[in-house]
Amino acid sequence: MIDWLKALKDKPAIAHLLRAGQRFAGRMGDQFGAAITYFSVLAMVPIIMFAFSVTGFILVELRPELLDALEKQLSNALGGSGQGANAKIMSVIDNALRNYAAIGIIGLLSAMYSGAGWAGNLKNAVRAQWRQDFDLQVKKENVIVSTLKNLGILLGLLLAVAITFGLASVSTSLTDNILGWLGMTGVPWLALVLRLVPIAVSLGAGWLLFMYLYLVLPETRAPWPAVRRGSLLGAVGLIALQYLASFLIGRFTTDPAAGLFGPVIVLMLFFNLFARLILFVAAWISTAEPAGGRAGGPVAEATTAAQGAAAARARSAVEAKAATPVLVPRQVAVRSVRVGMGAGYVAGAATGVGLGAMIAAFFARVAARRRERNRD
Template identity: 40%
Template sequence: MTATAHASDRILTTSKRAAGQGAAQQLLRRPVVAHLQQTLARYGDRLGNQFAAAITYFLVLALIPILMFAFSALGFFLEVVRPDLMGVVSDQIESVGGGDQIVDMLQQFLSGWRGVGIVAILSALYTAQGFMGNLKDAVRSQLSDEGVQKDQDGFVPRVVNNTLTLLVVLVGAGLAVSLTIVSSSLRSVIVRWLELPGWMDPVFQLVPLLVSVGTFWVLLFVVFTLLPSESIESRTKAKGALIGAIALALIVRFATLLIDMFSGSPTAALFGPVIAIMLSLNIVARIILMVAAWMGTADDHSMFQQVVTAADSGADPRLTAPPHGDTTAETAMTFVAAAGLIALTIVGFNRFQQRDGD
């Protein structure tokens, strides 16, 4: 009886394990799950993290010519349009402090705005080529079925195309952020103006988020129209842009919260905003490339309508093929580690601020 009972238990355990594996296989064969699995695999195979790091580097590098161009524009305004305000601005710079050398350097930037502007434009063209070149290669690599892609355009067409695309991206990103800020600031004003009850204010918090999603959707739709070497099916592009727009809107909210947290402490305010900006830019680059990988592995005909059957029944081998090594697991672990790092950063600075308050 004992041997029979043990044999029955083993048979029951084996049956349960087989049933569990069968259920897991059925889940992995579902279109949405298979699509996500292939997206993660392609993102890792096509060097998504490496491309995201390169894009982040050139984005951070672009902050220098942007600041130089801002000082050049301010110097032009103060010298040509409103020269009477030059003394006021100089007094404000001196009141901020930071040492005599820094004050003298800023004043020289304002007075020599022509040279600063020329250097800023040349530097911006260099960083634009690096940023747009890496972004274009990364997006095309995620979309193509032929591995990592390099831009084959000539020098002059590549420079012109990258510059025009960068202008579109900058205008779209600036418009998206501006609309988010304006809609956020007008929320409470509209509630007071219409004399709505207080519980309506949290409801109106959804308005800036919806505005951000809409503007980011338009921006991503345009980006994925300009960058790919071959056109993407409109339905896939619209859905992918919507997924990316939702993620980018949440990232903007997160970056604003993180910068506010860093600015709460004098010590953290020194490096905190820079860390928040670099982290946010890297996450934005990863989101764009992940959306490109999602589009590159999409099946425009049956991805969301049919359940994938076994490989021997004539199913798409792309959906039933096993992952390439441990690429999917490594990519997933990378995002988990990034999320953990973000959470630890938030908790750590909260503790730091509480200790400073005590």
Template identity: 30%
Template sequence: MNRELPGPSRWARARARYRWLDHLALATNRYFDYGGYHYVASITYFSLLSLVPILMLASSVGGFVLASQPQLLDQLLHAISGTLPGSLGDKAAELLTGFVEQRTSVGVAGLVVGLYSGWNWMNSLRDALTAMYGQNRSDQPLLRTIAVDVLALLGLAAALLVSFGITVSGTAVGHYLLGLIGVADTSWGRTVLSVVSVPLALAADWLVFLWVLTRLPRERVGWRSAMRGAVAAALGFELLKQAGGFYLSLISVSPTGVAFGSVIGLLFFISLIARMLVYITAWTATARDAPRKPIPPPTPTELRPVAAPRHNPAGPLALGAVLGALGTVFALRGRRRSRS
């Protein structure tokens, strides 16, 4: 007795019937097959590492401001000594004075570490987008790769400044127009201004993500194939920002929540942003009109070269050498000051 072959599964029939579901399945498969989660972890790590030099640079700027205004520094030292009891206040004032004296060293160290972490962050991001598009990572010389990645980082900073300028200028114009008719200070006027600012923020985010999806991969991608992906990324980014604001309002009711919840929330927020961007890149790459190359599926015994994040092994050694040199300089300066 002949037995009939089993027909397509319900999932296969649903994918054949609904184009959007098939596209979503293709994007999910590409995300996992080409190691998207590894790239998300790398991007998140270097994003957190970049926060330290940013804080160092901001502190250095604050030190220069206090050094240029001695009266403000004296008032701050007096407030610290009067607030903290006993020797604790004197110790805090001494630390602040030493920090202001070493503002240049702190700024230089923050700049060096910031360039290192910023390059690795951009390198991880570009490799992630390159992998999701199915492109091959070209083996260029190290110095050329660093120069190109630093230029891409500067281009991203310029795109973010343009986006921020669009949002701020649009909000200022709206506030000015509401002020002309005398309703800028009313509750419904502020509501109208908030509603109008949302499309401006979405448009600014769309421009940034369109630039990221088309110019950051190792091989340029056409604008047309990335437009819908940029729209999805802009919408997702705004939703995550709203969720982040709601989360901050929840943890602000207790000191423990502010201390620990903010760090956990920041880590989770960065991870979600990186995951969203990498997944949307896979979704863009698997669209019907996206330029795709025939790539063989990865086998269990062979790892594709594009599937794993690649980092230069000399990077950590160079960072250790730079930090060791800076530590030696600081130690020698401290000994000279103690002898004098």
């Protein structure tokens, strides 16, 4: 049994999943996923405000007859609350709908601010899984520039999400319509084939969505084949999450007690699982190459640590050498020493000759005095 498990772990696909799981868990993937979920829920409030403002604009300016019908339906729904409470609630709703401009501006500004923060947190979480050094200091940017970049990322992501879910919804409805037009709703194999069309469309749209995420969020580039395969893995996971959310919402709506809080719970669960999926796929892409992998691709942590240590030693040596004060260039110093030694030799020789001449003159004078005394 142990040998079988070891052989299973040694398979490239299983070993890759294990490396991705270790990277995801070691770099706080669950905690980052929870933080992204929190900011996702927080960003829903200004989005709802902006949507309410758009609804008010449509009901007040474009279709005022619908406003009267809506107020009547709401009044009938609140009939059991009493005339006084009913009138107050309807007055609040009517004033809010008619003040759509102020609510829209506040909601839009709040949505931009919270959305930029959400995109920034998602970017930092993906980069934490992506980079080789988890403790790498993030380069600080100007707040305004960073916010504008995050807003651009958010707008692109919203467009990609809208295309993904829109294509899935349209393809599903078209499939039902095509079966009805052909009058073949009772043909099992044709229905099965056409049911696969929305899945294929959703898979392609999800693949493009994850490709967009891993092209704009990381600060470095990974090998293109790993990004493509990882994006496909994320697209498959997104389809599974979509069907899971649809199934849970359907189950909750059948129960009146759970129908009130069920959609909110499903939405929070979807946000959390979607955030974890994005981070896990990022970890999967960043660990595409095992230890000793090919140059240019992501490598294992041990290899990266050894290279980082060697680079740190090299930097320390260079810094130490740079920190040593250099007063005179080496060539100038050598030349100066040679000139000084030559001058010393000359001065020494001249001094020696002069001292010898003085001694010789002294002894010559002494000898001359002795000769004069001998003559006397």
